[in-house]
Amino acid sequence: MASEIFPGVFQLDVPFVKHPLRGIHDYLFRGRGEGSRNLLIDTALNHDACEASLRGHLQELGARLEETDIFLTHMHVDHCGLISRLKRGENTVYASETDRVYIDGFQSPSHWEWLTRSNVWCGVPEEHALKPHEHVAHSNRPSGVVPIETVRPGDSLTYGGYTLSVTDLAGHTPGQVGLWHAPTGSLFSGDHVLNRISPNITLWDMDHDYLEMFCENLRRVKAMPLRSLFPAHGTPLTDINGRIDELLEHHAARLALMEGLVRAAGRPVPAFYVAKDIEWSKGDKFTDISIQQKWFACSETLAHLCHLVNEGRLCSERRGETLYFCYQG
């Protein structure tokens, strides 16, 4: 289904097959007049069905692919997976420099080994550890490297008579960016704020506090003169600030819970020890979730524990490549 949200601006719903996320909302700014270019925000998984759905939308709206540029909010494969099928010489693909490096990395086996290295950082026992080729993103990734033009927060793009400003929404991924249209107070926000789903926060490296980055950008978005926020998944957001507060409270509660688990352990423990005692999606116990979900859960726990260390609420020590967390009251 495609719906017109502003004159010449469309929401394109692309369904996923057998995927926990039911689909993605892409957005199209249709060029005005002969030869003017269109802008597509995000693509979908690298699947035949997704490609057919997206091409069908573009055709229905009279947007020729060769006249369509593509803006990727972030590097997750449900957003960028189709670029290798869509990009031809004439299309410009935009992404942040930080996430471009990850998108290029999808083609390299070392990327997948590194991605599942967090099993070791988290102290995950072998029987619960995700293998590189089992990662859900592996089979949905783009089929090859695609040239990407990088954008920075503050850059402007004009399509269909709308001037859009690139906005920093980092946290969910290291370089997530959105597009802000000031005259209508609209933010095309990728996965930064979603209804019902709490965007996954992963520790991508040991050098940054990604949870802090995410929360900082939630507070910054809350301070913007927003009238509409267009997410990539789920139902429309009516109470934007209310949802931002819910997400901030969700992470504050998780932090308190994890801090309590480390304190109660009475000895240094790795992220796996903490993750296994937390209820994950819809009240699921750690033992009942899939290996893939365990990877997300441990990685998310690690991001929270590292944030607690940065706040001085916990301390950490490295044993080999595994991080152990402790409380020194």
Ligand SMILES: [Zn+2]
């Ligand atoms: Zn995402």
